[in-house]
Amino acid sequence: MPPYAPEHVCHFDLLNRKYARILQGMLNEIGHFAVILAFAVAIAQAFVPLVGAQRNWAGWMAFGAAAASVQFFLVALGFGILINAFVVSDFSLSLVAANSHSAKPMLYKVTGVWGNHEGSMLLWIMILTLYGALVAWFGQGLPARLKARVLAVQSMIAVAFLAFLIFTSNPFTRQVPPPLEGRDLNPLLQDPGLAFHPPFLYLGYVGLSMSFSFAVAALIEGRVDAAWARWVRPWALLAWVTLTIGITLGSWWAYYELGWGGWWFWDPVENASFMPWLIAAALLHSAIVVEKRDTLKSWTILLALLGFSFSLIGTFIVRSGVITSVHAFANDPERGRFILWILCIVTGGALTLYALRAHRLQSGPAFGFVSRESGLVINNLLLIVATVVVFVGTLWPLAAEIVTGRKVSVGPPFFNAAFTPFMVALIVVLPFGAMLPWKRGKARVTVRNLRGVAALSVALGIFVWSVQTGGRMLAPVGLMLAAWLVMGAFWDLLLRARIGDVPPSAAWRRLQKLPRSDWGKAVAHAGLGLVVFGIASITAWETEDIRVARIGDRFSAGGYEFELRTVNDVKGPNYVAEIATIGAYRNDKEIAILRPERRFYPVQRMPTTEAAIDMGLTRDLYVVIGGDRSDGVWTMRTYIKPFANWIWIGAIVMSLGGVLSLTDRRYRVGAGAPRAGVRPAE
Amino acid sequence: MKRIILPLFLLASPVAAVQPGEILDNPVLEARARALSKNLRCLVCRNENIDSSDAQVAADLRMLVRERLMAGDTDQQVLDHIVARYGEFVLLRPTWSRGNAILWLTGPLALGAGLFLVTSLVCSSRRRTGGQPLSRDEATRLAELTRDD
Numbered sequence: 061m062p063p064y065a066p067e068h069v070c071h072f073d074l075l076n077r078k079y080a081r082i083l084q085g086m087l088n089e090i091g092h093f094a095v096i097l098a099f100a101v102a103i104a105q106a107f108v109p110l111v112g113a114q115r116n117w118a119g120w121m122a123f124g125a126a127a128a129s130v131q132f133f134l135v136a137l138g139f140g141i142l143i144n145a146f147v148v149s150d151f152s153l154s155l156v157a158a159n160s161h162s163a164k165p166m167l168y169k170v171t172g173v174w175g176n177h178e179g180s181m182l183l184w185i186m187i188l189t190l191y192g193a194l195v196a197w198f199g200q201g202l203p204a205r206l207k208a209r210v211l212a213v214q215s216m217i218a219v220a221f222l223a224f225l226i227f228t229s230n231p232f233t234r235q236v237p238p239p240l241e242g243r244d245l246n247p248l249l250q251d252p253g254l255a256f257h258p259p260f261l262y263l264g265y266v267g268l269s270m271s272f273s274f275a276v277a278a279l280i281e282g283r284v285d286a287a288w289a290r291w292v293r294p295w296a297l298l299a300w301v302t303l304t305i306g307i308t309l310g311s312w313w314a315y316y317e318l319g320w321g322g323w324w325f326w327d328p329v330e331n332a333s334f335m336p337w338l339i340a341a342a343l344l345h346s347a348i349v350v351e352k353r354d355t356l357k358s359w360t361i362l363l364a365l366l367g368f369s370f371s372l373i374g375t376f377i378v379r380s381g382v383i384t385s386v387h388a389f390a391n392d393p394e395r396g397r398f399i400l401w402i403l404c405i406v407t408g409g410a411l412t413l414y415a416l417r418a419h420r421l422q423s424g425p426a427f428g429f430v431s432r433e434s435g436l437v438i439n440n441l442l443l444i445v446a447t448v449v450v451f452v453g454t455l456w457p458l459a460a461e462i463v464t465g466r467k468v469s470v471g472p473p474f475f476n477a478a479f480t481p482f483m484v485a486l487i488v489v490l491p492f493g494a495m496l497p498w499k500r501g502k503a504r505v506t507v508r509n510l511r512g513v514a515a516l517s518v519a520l521g522i523f524v525w526s527v528q529t530g531g532r533m534l535a536p537v538g539l540m541l542a543a544w545l546v547m548g549a550f551w552d553l554l555l556r557a558r559i560g561d562v563p564p565s566a567a568w569r570r571l572q573k574l575p576r577s578d579w580g581k582a583v584a585h586a587g588l589g590l591v592v593f594g595i596a597s598i599t600a601w602e603t604e605d606i607r608v609a610r611i612g613d614r615f616s617a618g619g620y621e622f623e624l625r626t627v628n629d630v631k632g633p634n635y636v637a638e639i640a641t642i643g644a645y646r647n648d649k650e651i652a653i654l655r656p657e658r659r660f661y662p663v664q665r666m667p668t669t670e671a672a673i674d675m676g677l678t679r680d681l682y683v684v685i686g687g688d689r690s691d692g693v694w695t696m697r698t699y700i701k702p703f704a705n706w707i708w709i710g711a712i713v714m715s716l717g718g719v720l721s722l723t724d725r726r727y728r729v730g731a732g733a734p735r736a737g738v739r740p741a742e
Numbered sequence: 743m744k745r746i747i748l749p750l751f752l753l754a755s756p757v758a759a760v761q762p763g764e765i766l767d768n769p770v771l772e773a774r775a776r777a778l779s780k781n782l783r784c785l786v787c788r789n790e791n792i793d794s795s796d797a798q799v800a801a802d803l804r805m806l807v808r809e810r811l812m813a814g815d816t817d818q819q820v821l822d823h824i825v826a827r828y829g830e831f832v833l834l835r836p837t838w839s840r841g842n843a844i845l846w847l848t849g850p851l852a853l854g855a856g857l858f859l860v861t862s863l864v865c866s867s868r869r870r871t872g873g874q875p876l877s878r879d880e881a882t883r884l885a886e887l888t889r890d891d
Binding site for chain 1: 759760761762763765780781783789791794829830831832833834835836841842844845846848849852853856857860864884887
């Protein structure tokens with residue numbers, strides 16, 4: 061018998077598989093244990109540094125930084141092990157069995173880890189502990205007491221959520237005996253969008269925990285100064301940037317995945333991420349005032365507390381199931397109650413502390429009605445009012461049912477009507493506010509500076525109105541506002557470079573020397589203008605065509621021609637599909653081939669449509685095929701969406717503005733104390 | 743292949759959003775129907791209007807809207823008819839009623855309260871510091887600082 065007879069191989073193989081299974085099981089328990097250990101560390105970290113800061117014990121304060129690192133590594137270990145369980149399709153974990161399948165493509169095995177409640181909660185917590193660790197790693201320049209208190213507060217939040225995870229939503233729960241095959245992931249989630257959308261979203265709204273912890277620490281200390289704002293602002297900005305990216309990705313995902321090109325639904329879960337975004341935007345603006353003018357302190361603290369509170373409200377909305385939403389996480393009233401308790405304790409505790417201590421924060425120097433400070437106050441006011449509208453609209457169905465027993469719906473038509481006016485007002489005042497000088501300005505001067513930009517914007521509006529020969533005012537007004545924002549932002553830069561006063565070459569040099577934060581501000585504001593442009597265009601000018609077509613039919617829609625050529629059956633890794641081939645023509649020239657699909661996922665018994673989109677800067681051609689009929693006739697939906705992509709391009713430009721501002725020398729994360737001799741009024 | 747797939751599709755195939763057969767010949771009526779559909783909720787869906795919903799109930803409602811429009815109803819009459827049958831829950835835009843007053847007034851009230859708060863704060867801070875005009879030195883320093891800022 062040769063030494064490597066098949067029986068031997070088989071025998072070894074079986075043995076190996078048995079050991080592999082045992083090792084895999086041990087690994088799962090190690091992950092489980094790591095998360096429990098992180099919980100214990102978090103409890104210690106919530107108290108020891110706090111006591112240390114109170115008693116001025118250096119060793120106890122230093123414990124915070126070490127514990128924060130350990131806590132993060134433990135949670136990350138648990139998360140890594142959970143990813144591994146999904147990758148090897150270890151169905152002995154009930155989470156894997158319920159949300160994965162061995163035939164699922166590898167990308168979706170990994171992203172499926174956070175495509176469910178338990179796994180996404182672990183990701184949420186990992187990001188929370190990551191922020192704690194970042195304070196520990198980059199916070200050398202922070203006063204030891206402030207740092208210790210921040211870490212303790214951050215850890216209190218971690219205690220609450222680790223308890224929530226371990227006691228109500230344990231991702232490491234085992235299932236005996238393990239099923240042979242998993243139940244697969246919801247097909248709508250089997251998309252590259254899942255890889256980036258939730259992590260960015262969580263980086264954003266969990267990132268607001270940082271400002272929250274700094275705010276609570278400042279209240280305990282009873283002191284807020286420019287150095288505090290210098291620390292909080294970059295973190296708030298970072299949270300806002302990642303939240304912007306996360307929301308944008310989600311919107312784009314909905315646009316191409318849901319099959320008719322909607323990009324915002326005012327769904328409760330979208331609102332849940334939008335409210336913290338609005339507050340974060342307000343916070344990062346008011347933090348500028350604290351940093352540069354040493355005023356609006358207690359207001360900024362309040363915003364920092366509210367920002368993370370809205371993140372928690374969002375978490376509650378997404379995971380409790382009290383509000384119906386298109387985003388279906390497995391909901392459970394017990395979990396809802398637990399999060400509600402966390403929300404009450406965290407927000408209630410913080411606001412009580414605020415009520416007790418806020419008066420200790422010295423209010424800073426006064427400012428005139430016409431000043432940059434006032435401009436930023438108006439910005440904050442409008443953003444907060446808009447947030448309140450979204451908040452009340454989101455919770456209204458719940459409140460109305462509890463109070464009066466009536467069942468009512470609050471949908472997009474309400475939000476469009478009630479939310480938009482405040483955004484329009486914000487856009488109208490934005491370029492003025494951005495150009496006003498600090499402390500005291502003259503309205504006349506700023507108005508004069510912006511006269512040209514205003515005239516050009518209005519002219520553009522009138523032009524658009526006359527080109528589209530009257531009709532709805534949406535496009536003319538929208539484009540006018542967009543132009544006002546974009547031109548206003550760059551005109552501000554040019555004025556700073558003293559264009560007109562100095563020779564162009566000198567102005568160019570001055571332009572290059574402007575601080576990055578000024579560039580960031582202009583880019584972010586212009587990005588908002590691009591978003592407005594995209595929204596106005598797609599809403600006002602979209603064309604839609606719904607028809608039945610046979611193979612070989614050719615029809616025109618919105619200035620383009622389309623030809624349905626073939627429809628083929630195709631087998632994917634875990635689905636079967638019908639793929640249509642459609643030629644798109646402009647002036648009899650073929651410009652694109654579109655391949656929309658209808659898929660069926662047998663494990664989840666769920667059909668999905670995959671739209672085909674030919675993207676462009678001026679328009680998207682968007683084709684969906686459906687209504688499969690046995691007689692060779694197909695339902696085709698064709699949309700021409702003008703300037704659709706500018707919505708997302710604009711949002712990304714906005715976040716780029718934030719990144720530019722973050723790289724400013726003054727705000728670089730981890731930058732030291734202010735340079736000697738520089739006054740806060742710089 | 744086709745033969746394997748088809749039964750599966752038929753098994754779970756939903757009725758997709760607005761069907762070609764549903765569209766009215768009169769483009770004005772159809773446009774009104776589409777606008778109305780966007781304000782009506784699909785009752786069995788999680789948070790969708792009947793215009794984009796795939797459910798059978800939504801298709802029925804779309805037909806009902808079109809039938810009423812064909813019969814000569816105004817938009818409001820169509821909505822009233824549907825609310826009478828299915829309740830207020832079907833409206834995605836809540837009505838202007840006493841019960842919903844707080845909802846609709848949230849924005850204006852919050853703005854009013856905010857403006858009041860802000861003006862009183864700015865005023866009180868100005869009173870506290872006397873609101874004196876800048877001295878010549880301060881003015882120069884301010885001009886110097888704000889030039890680049």
